[in-house]
Amino acid sequence: RPRVLSGIQPTADSFHFGNYLGATRQWVDLQRDHQPFFFIADLHAITVEQDPKVLRERCLRAAAQLLAMGVDPARSAIFVQSQVPEHAQLGWVLQCLTGFGEARRMTQFKDKSAKAGEGAASVGLFTYPVLQAADILLYRPHYVPVGEDQRQHLELTRDLAQRFNHRYKKTFRLPEPYILKATAKIADLQDPTAKMSKSASSPAGIVEMLDDPRVSAKKIRSAVTDSGSEVRFDPEEKAGVSNLLTIYSALTGEAVSALEEQYAGRGYGDLKKDLAEVVVDFVTPFRERTLELLDDQAHLSAVLEQGRQQAAEVAEATLRDVYQRVGFVAPS
Numbered sequence: 001r002p003r004v005l006s007g008i009q010p011t012a013d014s015f016h017f018g019n020y021l022g023a024t025r026q027w028v029d030l031q032r033d034h035q036p037f038f039f040i041a042d043l044h045a046i047t048v049e050q051d052p053k054v055l056r057e058r059c060l061r062a063a064a065q066l067l068a069m070g071v072d073p074a075r076s077a078i079f080v081q082s083q084v085p086e087h088a089q090l091g092w093v094l095q096c097l098t099g100f101g102e103a104r105r106m107t108q109f110k111d112k113s114a115k116a117g118e119g120a121a122s123v124g125l126f127t128y129p130v131l132q133a134a135d136i137l138l139y140r141p142h143y144v145p146v147g148e149d150q151r152q153h154l155e156l157t158r159d160l161a162q163r164f165n166h167r168y169k170k171t172f173r174l175p176e177p178y179i180l181k182a183t184a185k186i187a188d189l190q191d192p193t194a195k196m197s198k199s200a201s202s203p204a205g206i207v208e209m210l211d212d213p214r215v216s217a218k219k220i221r222s223a224v225t226d227s228g229s230e231v232r233f234d235p236e237e238k239a240g241v242s243n244l245l246t247i248y249s250a251l252t253g254e255a256v257s258a259l260e261e262q263y264a265g266r267g268y269g270d271l272k273k274d275l276a277e278v279v280v281d282f283v284t285p286f287r288e289r290t291l292e293l294l295d296d297q298a299h300l301s302a303v304l305e306q307g308r309q310q311a312a313e314v315a316e317a318t319l320r321d322v323y324q325r326v327g328f329v330a331p332s
């Protein structure tokens with residue numbers, strides 16, 4: 001079975017609809033006929049300052065949410081990145097293969113460091129994509145299911161894999177991004193030309209998976225649309241409405257064209273009201289399940305320990321190859 005790997009940062013109390021529709025829903029689907037490795041990227045989280053207590057809690061919340069979404073420990077290795085030291089170790093080797101200018105071209109770094117202010121971004125934020133390349137290459141996956149915003153990091157990953165293979169010996173598989181076009185970039189409800197993001201300026205634009213369902217419904221009903229009235233999928237002219245149609249279609253499985261027909265001659269109000277109900281029906285059981293899982297810390301710990309062991313076995317073998325090929329003396 002082809003391997004898949006992906007990660008998510010524990011940098012918020014809840015995942016949002018962008019994370020779910022753009023990425024983790026595909027994790028659940030791919031489990032059926034792939035061999036998956038999914039992890040919580042806590043090493044990546046500390047590229048910006050985190051409160052230690054909050055970080056630890058969010059890590060467990062992330063694990064609980066993944067299980068509640070349907071990531072199944074019987075099929076997938078679910079683990080915490082910092083518990084598999086090979087990520088950081090391979091990260092170092094790859095840093096030494098990465099050009100300074102190459103790292104500087106990463107648009108996510110440019111955005112995030114601009115936010116931090118002149119010179120204030122950490123070196124970790126700068127090398128973040130190289131660590132991500134290590135995360136991926138360690139497991140030699142065929143596919144990496146992510147949202148559109150990770151595409152450039154995947155390209156760097158492939159470049160580094162190729163460079164290592166060429167300089168030393170064929171070691172890494174060149175992974176393919178697995179990005180579903182329809183949901184690759186879920187937009188902010190208040191600013192539909194921007195992606196839905198944890199660092200958005202207003203919480204009203206983000207639908208959180210663990211929000212009180214009534215809050216989520218309200219956010220949908222107050223989503224920004226345009227001054228027209230026709231429910232039509234047109235991301236250029238009607239970014240807000242198109243985003244709502246995307247979310248609606250993804251949650252119900254109804255085609256966008258069918259929804260357009262269904263709402264022909266009706267206003268945006270009807271669309272929002274119905275989608276709010278769809279969202280409530282979706283998040284209510286998800287939230288209950290997550291809270292139940294969080295109540296059973298022993299189970300969560302056992303799942304993460306099993307995942308750690310599965311991941312470590314693969315990661316250790318890859319790193320051993322890498323160290324040997326780079327010319328490090330093996331311990332006797």
Ligand code: TYM
Nearest residue numbers: 006007008009018019022023041146147184185186195196
């Ligand atoms: P993170 O934690 O920011 O997001 C997790 C996943 O959610 C996707 N995503 C979106 N998809 C569609 N629309 C949106 N508005 C949206 N917002 C977020 C992201 O693309 C991602 O797939 N660098 C990664 C974490 C990571 C990783 C890895 C991923 C670390 N190592 C190795 C894959 C492989 C990140 O920050 O994701």
